[in-house]
Amino acid sequence: MPSEVNIRVTGGAGQGVHTVGTLLFRMAVIAGHHFHLTQDYMSRIRGGRNSQTVRIGTEPVRAGRDTAEILLAVNPDQLPGVLPGVTPGGFAIADTAESFPNLANAPLKELASAAGSPILANVAGTGAIAFAIGFPREHADPLFEEMFSGPFREKNRKAFHLGWEWAKGHLPGEWSTRFVLPPGEFAPRIVMSGNEALALGAIAGGCTFACGYPMTPGTGILSVLADEGPKTGLVFEQAEDEIAALNMAIGAAYTGARSLVATSGGGFALMVEALSLAGMMETPVVIALAMRPGPATGMPTRTEQGELEFALSAGHGEFPRLILSPGSPGEAFDLAQHAMETAERFQVPVIVLTDQLLADTVVDLDPKEIVVRPVRRHIVRGEQVPRTPKGKYLRYALTDSGVSPMAVPGEPGITVVAGSDEHTEDGHLTEDHRARVEMVRKRLRKGASLARETLPPLFTGPPRGDVLLIGFGSTKEAVAEARGILAGEGKSAGTVHLRQVWPFPAQEIAEILPRYRTCLTVENNATGQLARLIRRETGASVSGSILRYDGLPFAPSEIAAEAGRRA
């Protein structure tokens, strides 16, 4: 029996591709299995070609694969385009008169009509898949209660059953046995996409103000904050443009709210002056930057890691910032909390880099692994507010750490003065050159304090080896799986996952590079930005980079193959 199976459903927008994916992963969890779901959609509302790929396994599945053993093509016209993605030995299900060697012709529309409507063809197909992978038919029953309402509950359930029965009676022999999964043992699992995890992590981290302007793939973060945030007292507002969004977040932060904005590359470009404002005013703020292929409008619904250098250098002038790069939904939940607190602790802007792959990836998680940290505030109030002998509060008091105690407006007896011009300790604007030097040094000292709290990269592998794969953000899991493939081929491979790219963990990287014969960065961009960052910060060059910039994610096998060629 296989321990995993990769299932893909393709169709046009509006044909129920999403429903199939959801039914499959929910059934997987009920059956005691694990799953990884990726979404592939176009920049439109109806038609085109969308797909979801659900990789189901008896062990936790963290990355996707390029070929699928079972393909459901809801729109049979798309078969020529999608059949090549079927693994040798696998099969496709579609309602068509055409014949292909690996196609099981299923009368999905007829089955769906018998259930109540031809639009249920997707669910009929899902029933057939469920049979092929050995899921008991009853596992799906509670899902129809949850997912549908009114007469559609029964119609969907019927369509599913009819599809299942059809497969039982008609699916050719090997295809009804080859992909049956062994039974699992159910345990409750949290199901979250990367975007949901980031948003919920921000809420858990005490976010009380969020705003943004819709831009794919960041919009999902805003939706969760808008819908769920009010339960914890979060105030959400849709901004008129991205310039407003970040300026609003900074205003709210000045007033003591933990603030977050979410956007993509083009929106971040508009936010850049305000990023500089946060640096000068020393206001905490978190920016979720969900990357997609650029430049300009690029490919709105695809993935890329092209804004690393932009995030590092954005904003005129010199000021400290933190840049985090989670590699999975679980890590996004945790790092979002870390972002909210660290922003306030050091009064810096924090950029959390994510991308369409991570935004739309859904996995199941062990509830015990999802930790809600206690919220620790870093605002001074009452007696803690330092006052000069004349009773004044200095918002930008010079301190050894570079971090000035932060009071908020409304604190009785004092005023908080914050400005975008260079300022003296009291916040008022100055053109004095000595004061300027003092403030620059203070901000840089703050940056040094922040650097001392750098999250070390995550390393896996033997102390020495043939090939080291280094990545940041969403390549984490594909790289990890690639390492396993290489190990299986007798190559000693290691991986480094950077979950923080700035301040850069130079010491750790410089220490590990020499221990491997071939060091390669793995990046979803065309010019190897991480490789350049490593060279800039450590003086050491990697051997090369494995790059993918077609808008689609890496498959573990492709990373392993390329690494094997270069090692």
Added chain:
Amino acid sequence: MTDRFDTGVENAWCPGCGNFAILKAVKKALEALGREPHQIVLVSGIGQAAKLPHYVDVNVFNGLHGRALPAAAAIKMANPGLTVAVTSGDGDIYGEGGNHFLHNIRRNVDIALFVHDNQVYGLTKGQPSPTSDPGWAGSLARSGVTSGPFPPLATALALGCGFVARGTAADIDLTADLMLQAIRFPGFALVDVLQPCVTFNKKNTWQWYGKMVYKIPEGHDPTDRKKAFDLALEWDDRIPVGVLYRVERPHYGELHPALAGPPLHKREPRAETVRGLLEKRTIGVR
């Protein structure tokens, strides 16, 4: 009497600048308001006008050029208990910040906006602003402005602004009273304050305003929007000052589903609520 709001910060305005009068009006209004300095926030962008908050001993957010309104709106959202007023120039608010002017009036956030309207960019040395008269020759437009002027009062009225007024640096008492009314008005309140720029605007001078400006008569019904539009569009022959329009409607703080309650800096998520959000996404927990 206005001394208690002095900050002692060295002033950077030209002698004779209309901003001095506007500063006096702001202090007068705040004095009459009767709130403590820590309960007030003045927000500005960049320009000579935008330096005003540094000369008033209250909380100050002096942000980016054109971006005072987003910051002010969010400050008010984050702590509705604060009195929030924006005091900035016509270029900052109507030019660079035009989009925020439009949309914050729509939001009807409960803030007051005082625009120092001198029809020129003073700090950058004399370029036309959105409110410059056509034909006026300034830096970068030596043959005269060809664009039509931006009509702030009429624009505000068109967007449904609930309090629309015009003041003048030549009448501190009038302007102070308008500012106080604006602060007290529940919702977005605009006071466009005419002022001369003695250094760069040789057309709209103290003398010119002296001839053109007249007070809106007592008989004007401030709930009459059509009449308010007529007043807003008067400029070529005479310029009305006073309250053009005043009608209350529910403001942002009353309409937003999550604003009521403690200021945001006092809110923290309850762990049980967060766990509930996770449980909602857990298969196998009902």
